[in-house]
Amino acid sequence: MKQFAVIGSPIEHSLSPILHQEIYHQLNISASYDKKEVTKHQLNTFVNTNKLNGFNVTLPHKQTILPFLKSLDDSAKKIGAVNCVYKGKGYNTDWIGFLETIKNNDLSLDDKSCVIIGAGGAARAISYGLIKNGIKSISIKNRTMDAEQKLLEWINTLHPTNSLNDKPNIIINCTPLGMWPKINSMPDIEINNKSTLIETVYNPLETKWLKYGKNIGAKTISGLDMFIWQGIASTEIWMGEKISEKIELEKVKKVLKLELC
Numbered sequence: 411m412k413q414f415a416v417i418g419s420p421i422e423h424s425l426s427p428i429l430h431q432e433i434y435h436q437l438n439i440s441a442s443y444d445k446k447e448v449t450k451h452q453l454n455t456f457v458n459t460n461k462l463n464g465f466n467v468t469l470p471h472k473q474t475i476l477p478f479l480k481s482l483d484d485s486a487k488k489i490g491a492v493n494c495v496y497k498g499k500g501y502n503t504d505w506i507g508f509l510e511t512i513k514n515n516d517l518s519l520d521d522k523s524c525v526i527i528g529a530g531g532a533a534r535a536i537s538y539g540l541i542k543n544g545i546k547s548i549s550i551k552n553r554t555m556d557a558e559q560k561l562l563e564w565i566n567t568l569h570p571t572n573s574l575n576d577k578p579n580i581i582i583n584c585t586p587l588g589m590w591p592k593i594n595s596m597p598d599i600e601i602n603n604k605s606t607l608i609e610t611v612y613n614p615l616e617t618k619w620l621k622y623g624k625n626i627g628a629k630t631i632s633g634l635d636m637f638i639w640q641g642i643a644s645t646e647i648w649m650g651e652k653i654s655e656k657i658e659l660e661k662v663k664k665v666l667k668l669e670l671c
């Protein structure tokens with residue numbers, strides 16, 4: 411039986427085991443998926459000694475794992491973060507999960523401008539996906555100016571025609587604001603009924619920010635979609651085949667929703 415896991419610290423609240431066990435169940439694959447607490451001091455040894463057939467990586471190791479890996483997929487190298495490992499090679503499936511979310515919600519990026527709130531790993535992966543799929547412009551709004559400036563410089567090198575003067579149509583929350591247990595916090599940004607709000611937070615399923623957006627008539631997309639799609643993309647790397655058409659998305663969502671607050 412193949413064995414997979416997600417590593418991180420703390421890892422107690424991860425929903426990845428529920429997601430992957432449902433995927434294996436639907437595909438009729440005999441495989442296990444566990445969560446493993448791995449501290450920063452244990453990371454190097456874990457990478458070199460684990461007997462898993464593949465694993466996911468979550469906070470706080472998405473960047474610090476890079477030097478311990480044998481090689482990196484091109485996108486993981488560019489983004490500078492890894493959330494999926496197979497045979498010692500690091501991949502990033504967060505940006506793929508984001509783009510699948512865009513596709514599955516019938517959103518077009520053509521001639522669209524967006525603002526990303528946050529400047530961490532998720533913001534970087536999503537910026538990469540947006541640029542790869544032809545976004546017109548990206549601006550960043552972050553608590554710490556230094557991180558905001560660094561991310562913007564990186565975006566501008568990947569996307570030299572980036573402009574900060576466009577009015578954003580799409581707003582993406584890449585901070586933990588609104589995440590359980592601090593469910594009453596939300597990003598401080600102007601929105602209107604023409605805005606599309608995309609969350610990366612998936613617990614609760616509908617954050618305070620999404621509820622607020624819905625109330626004023628904005629289009630809203632939950633972080634659960636991206637979470638599911640990054641998991642499907644990881645499974646495709648480990649299994650070496652396309653599985654997305656075989657997955658009943660609504661059934662996966664139903665199973666995960668039972669675990670959300």
Ligand SMILES: NC(=O)c1ccc[n+]([C@@H]2O[C@H](COP(=O)([O-])OP(=O)(O)OC[C@H]3O[C@@H](n4cnc5c(N)ncnc54)[C@H](OP(=O)(O)O)[C@@H]3O)[C@@H](O)[C@H]2O)c1
Pocket residue numbers: 469504507527528529530531532533552553554557583584585586587589609610611612633634636637638640
């Ligand atoms: N749905 C999915 O599949 C998926 C995938 C990846 C990540 N995520 C979610 O995305 C979010 C960000 O993850 P990440 O990997 O990018 O984390 P990260 O690298 O630690 O970055 C966190 C970002 O959030 C900002 N931030 C943190 N606390 C804040 C607060 N109280 N007020 C304002 N800004 C705050 C930080 O700003 P500073 O620079 O000022 O510290 C930083 O820009 C998390 O909620 C994570 O669960 C979801």
